[in-house]
Amino acid sequence: MACIELKNVSYQYPLSKEKALDDVNYKFEKGRFYGIIGENGGGKTTLCNLIRGLIPQFYKGKLTGTVKILGKELREWDPAELSSKIGYVFQNPFTQISGIKETVFEEIAMGMENMGVTKEQIIDQVVTICQLLKIEDLIEKNPNELSGGQRQRVAFASIIAMNTDILVIDEPTSQLDPQGTQDIFEIIRMLKKEGKTIFLVEHKINLIAEYCDEVVVMEGGKIVFGGTARGILSNRDLENHGAMIPEAAVLGHQLKEQGIELDSIPITTEEAVRLIKQRIGEEYGNRI
Numbered sequence: 643m644a645c646i647e648l649k650n651v652s653y654q655y656p657l658s659k660e661k662a663l664d665d666v667n668y669k670f671e672k673g674r675f676y677g678i679i680g681e682n683g684g685g686k687t688t689l690c691n692l693i694r695g696l697i698p699q700f701y702k703g704k705l706t707g708t709v710k711i712l713g714k715e716l717r718e719w720d721p722a723e724l725s726s727k728i729g730y731v732f733q734n735p736f737t738q739i740s741g742i743k744e745t746v747f748e749e750i751a752m753g754m755e756n757m758g759v760t761k762e763q764i765i766d767q768v769v770t771i772c773q774l775l776k777i778e779d780l781i782e783k784n785p786n787e788l789s790g791g792q793r794q795r796v797a798f799a800s801i802i803a804m805n806t807d808i809l810v811i812d813e814p815t816s817q818l819d820p821q822g823t824q825d826i827f828e829i830i831r832m833l834k835k836e837g838k839t840i841f842l843v844e845h846k847i848n849l850i851a852e853y854c855d856e857v858v859v860m861e862g863g864k865i866v867f868g869g870t871a872r873g874i875l876s877n878r879d880l881e882n883h884g885a886m887i888p889e890a891a892v893l894g895h896q897l898k899e900q901g902i903e904l905d906s907i908p909i910t911t912e913e914a915v916r917l918i919k920q921r922i923g924e925e926y927g928n929r930i
């Protein structure tokens with residue numbers, strides 16, 4: 643069964659004259675890790691708002707077409723039930739932090755309290771998640787006094803604490819340093835192994851190439867490309883649609899232009915190294 647299915651979906655924010663989503667058709671399968679990429683203003687966050695049900699519950703505007711989440715029409719979902727199925731890490735961690743809790747512990751525990759989890763389980767879960775996200779030393783701090791990067795980790799922690807089957811994650815590493823970014827991606831990889839369906843908006847294309855199963859590219863409110871990460875990210879035509887391809891793929895194409903064709907276009911550095919080594923081996927073999 644499709645996890646989320648969109649048929650002829652268009653959406654306009656209130657008072658806006660333009661469509662933020664324009665006739666979007668796509669079937670997202672359960673257990674897959676989707677990277678959502680594309681130009682600024684292309685509609686990525688709007689797609690996340692829709693998948694999470696914030697459109698039309700919170701953002702009114704004009705929505706047409708059919709949106710099915712786990713087989714059920716979006717408008718038929720009870721908002722509380724939907725939020726127990728789909729976790730949403732917002733683009734801006736300052737929006738995500740509730741502002742009403744006095745410690746990081748309480749902030750992360752809040753969602754679980756609302757779900758009726760026992761006190762012992764909550765303590766256990768919060769401690770485990772804080773260790774995972776390397777924020778144990780922040781546990782007693784006030785969430786409103788954290789740096790952007792610390793808030794981003796806490797916001798992420800409070801969503802994974804909810805243990806939802808579907809996660810929508812909008813630029814989770816925008817405030818993080820390279821190590822912090824790597825840490826978050828390793829956790830996302832672990833969540834994927836647990837069978838969760840993940841939607842990730844991210845501009846860091848090399849990370850999308852390394853971690854995602856599938857990629858959709860958005861431009862002007864439309865999904866202009868969609869398919870396996872390999873198929874999409876090796877396609878140079880992406881550059882004509884406001885998206886970039888990974889450095890490894892650029893290298894593969896440039897070598898090809900110079901007559902040095904690899905077996906396939908690599909999308910990660912690791913693959914590029916393997917394919918170039920293989921090519922050098924073939925060359926060396928031909929000469930003897």
Ligand SMILES: Nc1ncnc2c1ncn2[C@@H]1O[C@H](COP(=O)(O)OP(=O)(O)OP(=O)(O)O)[C@@H](O)[C@H]1O
Pocket residue numbers: 655656658660661662680681682683684685686687688689860
């Ligand atoms: N709350 C809003 N009200 C009115 N228009 C909006 C609102 N949010 C976004 N838009 C418009 O909808 C379109 C899609 O915006 P969206 O934020 O979904 O793009 P995006 O691909 O996530 O961009 P970015 O990469 O900059 O985050 C843009 O034209 C934007 O101006």
